[in-house]
Amino acid sequence: MKTMSNTLSKYLNILTYVMIGLTAVFVIMFYLGGEIPNQAYTTPVYSDLLIRWATILFFATAALAIIFPIIQLIVNPKGAIKGLMGLVGLGLIILVSYGMSDATLLNLPGYAGADNNPDTLQFADTVLYTMYILGVGAIVAIVGTEIIRRLR
Template identity: 35%
Template sequence: MTVLASKILRIFLAVLLAISALLALLFFLNVVSDDLLIYWGYFLVILTAVITILFPIAHMIMNPKNSIKIFIGIGVMVVIAIIAYSLATVGLSDLQLEKLGVSAGTAKYVGTGLIFTYILATLAVLSIVYASISKLFK
């Protein structure tokens, strides 16, 4: 990042922090309503989401050779998600689903999320073990 961009970013973040602190102070002094703080929170979340999406896209455009690794990573995640979805079951009877107020599809998505998390956690542990063992033989 260039020096100018770093300065601009630092100033922008300081302004956002100052506005947030001022709004919090005014809220606790009962000068502004809580609606204003909620809208400010919405703005910050949307701003964060937009920046989170745009910066990697800009980085991929500026460094197209490195974007292959990103697409491979996304592809691996999609494959793991498909595997997790195919392994997931509803696991509840219709009576239990009705009692919980959950549809069978939602229950399957919950199972998918759990299995996806288990797979990623297992891969993380295996990569840590592999890194430790490979250091011993170097």
């Protein structure tokens, strides 16, 4: 089992480097590839390619984020409790963020778009508050870990 794990790890590392390399090439092409002539706005030639690559990476990441926990749940059912506790904690943070959010329409002179509606505004506030809470939590965890490490 160890050799299979090492072999899989080696292939995943190679795949990671290949994907990072492709991303770097696409970004360089995007910035240095020139612009499409006669456009109303500056439009890099390789915009579509970079957007497609980002979409592929997003869906691959989403699929792996779903598949690997299911495999881990099957292999180690006792470890699933910790994962479920993390999901419950994240759910509580989202609920608190939703409670803090505001759906009041914004006064935007000259804006006639459809995005200034209560649902969109409440969703945006919920996402922002969730990110604020998670960001502060990450900073506190990093600082706390360093303090505990120094005290030991």
